[in-house]
Each structure stands twice: as structure tokens, then as C-alpha cells.
Amino acid sequence: MPMITEALTQALSHHLAGRLDEAKALYTLVLDADPEQPDALHFLGVLAGQVGEVAGGLALIGRALALRPEAADIHANRANLLRSAGRSPQAEDAYRVALALQPDFAEAWTDLAGVCRARGETDQAIVALERGLAANPDLAVAAERLSALLHERGRLLVDTGRFLPAIDPLARAAALAPADADIAFLLGNALFAVGLREEAIQAYRRAAALTPDFVSAGFNLGVALGRTGRLEEAADVLTRTARIDPSQVELLDTLVLSLVATGRVGEAADWAGRTLAAKDAATVANAPALPAMPPAPRGSRERRRDVLAYGLWGADEAMIRGAIGNARLAPTVHPGWTCRVYHDATVPAGALAALAEAGAELVALDTGTAALPGPYWRFLAADDPTVRRFLCRDCDSPLTMKERAAVKAWMASGHPFHIMRDDILQTELIPPGLWGGLAGLLPDLRPLAERFARAEGAHQEHRFLRRFVWPLIRGRALIHDGVHPGQGRPFPDGPFLEQVGAKLRPA
Template identity: 55%
Template sequence: MATILEALTHALDLHLAGRFGEAQELYTRILDAEPEQLDALHYLGVLAGQTGRGDFGLTLIDKAAALRPDAPDIHANRANLLRGLGRMDEAEDSCRRALALRPDFAEAWTDRAFARHGLGDDEAAIGMLERALRIEPALAPARQRLIRLSHERGRLRLESGQITPALTDLIRAAVLAPLDADIAFLLGNALYAAGLRADSVIAFRNAVALVPDFLSAAFNLGIALAGVDRMPAAVSALDHAFRIDPNHPDARDTLALALRVLGRDAEADALDKAAAPSRPPAKPKPGTGRPPGR
């Protein structure tokens, strides 16, 4: 006959393998035999939250916490259940208890950041996520949420004209997510708006390299190259934007203008002849600018 410890180990293996029904049955059997078995109460509570029974899970974890109030992981998992129930203030309080017991608990800093985000305090959430990553740089949930919050805050700041704070957010997001074309594009816009046009060229090139049919990035790359007097390269980028969408008036008109600057009037005339009445070329603007379907 299996011991309680052997049964618990097997139940946890089933739980981690996603075999929730079997794990639940085994946790329940353990509690039938030993109603105050701490780990079974704790893990069954976690499982209940994972299967949409947060209130029941909270009852179980509260029993576990009463049996061992000095266990930071129990308080952290209690916070997750409370957050799933929309009880953000209580969730943060449980995170505080976990962190009081273990200040270097990176997952608890992450969970607390999630709760602060749920309460609408992204400023504090970002600080908590940074702290989590200083403790555990590879912690994926903290990294992904920090990317998302830095990206979004950077976008909003850029749109409201807060260029320097936007740069701080978008540089951080780009460091964490160097393969994200949207972040590279927004960073290019912020750099351009700050007058750092040579640096904006690098960011826009990154965006186009990651997503070759990224129309707005290719167009803004052409504008930025023209801004640093690299007209042949600007024409190449604007031609790329025009080929992505030949009906895009800004790309067509700006390409024609750049061709004229280089003395390639015949090519510019051909574009103008095929065009509707032209409008002044657009300048780089904040926003994601991704093509439809991206």
C-alpha cells in the first residue's frame, strides 16, 4: 500500500502533467485518509482554481495557510486564486505576506505586479516586474508582462507627445523583445520625434527586416533616410513601401518627390501620371501602423 508521501508525489506528477481529473481524485483520497494533509490541501486548492472553482480552491488554501502561515508559496498561490476571482486588493495583500516571508520571491513580485495592473496601477506594476527580473532574469511571465506594459505605456506616451518618457519605455521593451517589429517601429517613431534620425533609421530597418511587408515601417524608413540626406537609400525604402501597396498615396507621392531630388524626373513623372491628385507627403506618426492581418 502506498504511503501518503508516495501518493502525494504521484498526484503532483499527474497535476503537473495536466491530468487534472486523476490528480484531483488522488488528492481527495489523501485528504480522506488525512484531512489536514498540508500539501494535499494546498495543491488541490491550486488545481481547483485551474479548473474554474476558485472559491472552493480558496477554502482549501486558507486551511493550508492556517496550518502553515509561514509558507510563502501558499500565500502566493492564494493571491493567484484571489486574482482569478477579481479580488485584486486581497490578492496583493497575499503577495505582500509572501514577500514579507521571502523578499527574493520573484514569482510573488510578478503576481503582485499582476494585481497592481488589475487595479489600474501600471506604474507600480512595471516597477515590481523590474524587481522580479533583477531577481530571476529568465522568469518568462514577468518578462512577457513587462514587455506588454512597457510597449503599451510607450505607445500612449508617444501619442500624447511625451517623447522622452516614451523613449525610455520603448527602449526597454526593445531590449526585452528584439524580434518584435511593432516595438521596433514605435521606437523608430520616438527616436525620429526626438530628433535622433540616424538612430531611427536603425529601428525602422529592424522593423522591416522582421516583417518585410510592414508598409508603415518601410515608408518611415524612407522618410528617416531622407532626413539624414541618404537619398538613394531613401528612394529604395520608399520604392519598397510603394511595392507593398501601389495604391498608398503617401508612399507614391513621397517616392516621386525623392526621385525628383535625385534628378530622376522621368520615373517621377510616370508615378505622377498614374496617380490621383497628390497630397503633401506624410511624416512619421505614432501608432502601430501594421498592415491589415498582421
């Protein structure tokens, strides 16, 4: 017996060290001396499975179990071989026998979780892994697999907008894997979405500390800090993050806002210029295939009208007051131009009457069937076969003499299109209410805008212009820009105090 014990000890040492041939020889030697030695049968069966002899391994382990049916570890290893043979139902039964014999068998719980996960039973897998960790909190493989499952579950919940139920699995995953930046980031997103801003900030800080170049974590941390009134820190965090990746345009837009909010106007102007350059680079690199513009407007002979185009819907007081005011100003600021207002039935009848009395041309749109949301309506002037020149404007931005001078300079320049930017925060390549051009050069915008709005939303007209119009007109537009270095030419000189595109002040 001492010789058998010694031989088994040596065999197991070889086995654990990966010296399988030496281990097999000693196990076989033991069985030659005692064919019913259960440990030798067990371990030789495990070894057989390791070298691909699963059937032989199962037979050996079956003999071991016949001699020692109460041995949980032998049942668990039989389950491992059954699982490797693709016999998952039998493997699960064997794991459960092992666990019935030894409820604190952490490794068996962990392996059972793998079977449950493979058949799509994630809940059961999570329960099994929790049982395994309860039995042995130091079992690293159980902690790793549990954190991965909870991470996966939390991501799915966040991605589908179910933020509250995502918090518990992500918090548990973060406790199990405190060095995982993505888990901390997702937890921050869930916490922020349900209004737990301080907790979200802590999670974002952890993600950013773990992975200093994690741009999304830095961006969201900056946003969260801003939402909690820590504007200076938000601006600093966003600045650091933008330096890591200055191509992220949403990050850059938010940074410019934060710098303006903290009075850091010089920095804001610099970053706003970089924002425009980044948007230009990204837009050109990803431009859709669009037809080339013709050398001259289509149907030039029929195009005789110059149109100031507005879109108006609803009963918003500032929008209505601004539209009426602009209709009255138009003959003075842009003599010879028609003030056209695209509208729907949601505009009060009294407002429409006042617009008509002020000289506006009213174009009614049937929004019950139209696929084009209101913010895009003014772009329809570019499709009108009777229009020579068009200017797209915002109802709530009063026309100014500074604008008049800029438009006159454009018409004299020979450029087919015109863009204006007169505020640091105007970081769009084409501000939707401050552009215009010769009609008949662009492809019909309505079908493009309808498809875009269905996919992206009603209030994404700035992104529509960036994607579909900017690639066609960049290099063919006169850009008046007095605030972003290198992004256009200054506005014409004059005694102008107004800001082009400024919003109407409250009544």
C-alpha cells in the same frame, strides 16, 4: 510516510499533466491517511479553484497555511484564488505576504503586477514586473507582460506628442521583445522626433526587417534616410515600399520628391502619374455627399466678369513682388480679365498702393473675425455672383504666354473647368494655383473651406480641393498636363520656354 510521499508525487504529476480527477483522488487518499498533511491540503485547494470550487479551495489552503504559515507559495496560491473570486484587495495583501517571505518570488511579482494593472496602477505593475524579471530573467510571462505595458505606455506618449519621455519605455520594450516590429517602429518615431536620426534609422531598419511589408516603417525609413543625406538609398527604400502598397498617396508624393532629387526623372514621372491615379481612386472612393452641379451656372445673366484670383497676406517680398508683377502682366496675358487680390491688413500699405496702381482690384478681408485662412481666399471668386469665369493663381508664379494659350484652348473646349500641371512635382489633382472654371456651378466653397480649415489646418488647401472639388469636376475639366503620362492632354504648341506655375526667382 514513504507511501504518503509517493502518493503526493504521483498526484502532483497527474495535476501538472491536467489529469485532475486522478490527482484529486490521490490528494484525498493522502488526507484520509493524514488529515493535516499541508501539501495535500495546499494542492487540493489549488485544484478546487481550477474546477470552480473557489470557496472550498480557499478553505483547504487556509488549513494548509495554519500548518505552514511561512510557505510563500501557499500564500501566493491563496492570492490567486482570491483574485479569481474578484477579491483583488485581499489578493494583493496575500501576494505581498508571499513576497515578504520570499522577495525573489518572480511568479508572485508577476501576479501582483496583474492586480496593480487591473486597478489602473500601471507604474506599480511595471515596478512589480521589473522585480520579477530581476529575480528570474528567464521568466517569459513577466517579460511578455512588461513589454506589453511599456509598449502601451510608449504608444500613448508618442500619440500625444511626448516623444522624449517615450524613448526609455520603448527602448526597454524593444530589448524585452526584439521581434516586435511595432515597438521598433514606435521607438524610431520617438527617436526621429527628438532629432536622433541615426538611432531612428536603426529602429526603422529593424521594424522593416522584422515585417517586410510594414509600409509605415519603410516610409519612415525612407524619410529618415533622406533627412540624413542618403538620397539614393532613400529613393530605393521608398520605391520598394511603394511597390508593396501603391495606394498610399503621402508615400508616393515623398517618393516622387526623392526621385527628382536624385535625378531619376523618368522614374519620377512614372511614379508621379501613379500618384495622381492613386489620389483619384482614393478621393472618388471616399467622396463626401455633395449637391450635384446644375446644368448651367446659377444666375448666368448677372455673371459678366472674368477674374484672375489671388490671395495675399503678410509682408513676404516674393509674394508682394509677384502679385504686383502679375497685376501688370494680366492685361497682356489675359486681356479682358480682372486681376483680383484678396488681402488683409497685414499687407503693407505701399504694396496695396502699388497693386492698385498696376490695375488690380483689391478685396479686403477682416481676418480678425474670418475663419478662412489666406491660402483659401482665392477660391472665393468661385462664389461671387458677378463672376463668369475665374482662374485661381499663386502670387509668386508669374503669368506666362504658355498659360494664355492653355486658357484660350480651355475656353474654346466647352469644358466648365480647367486644370494645368507642368512639373513632375505637381502631383495634386487640382494644383491650388493652376485651376479655374465657370463660377456658379460649384456649391459655395467658403463654408466648406472654413470647416475644413478649422479641422485640417491653414495650409491644406490642396487637400480641400482634392476632397470637395475634384469629385465634382473630374470628367468635366480640360486638363493640360505635359509631364504625367495619361493624366491630361499636352499644352498647346508654341514657342513657349516658360513653365506654367514656376516660382518667381529671387530678386
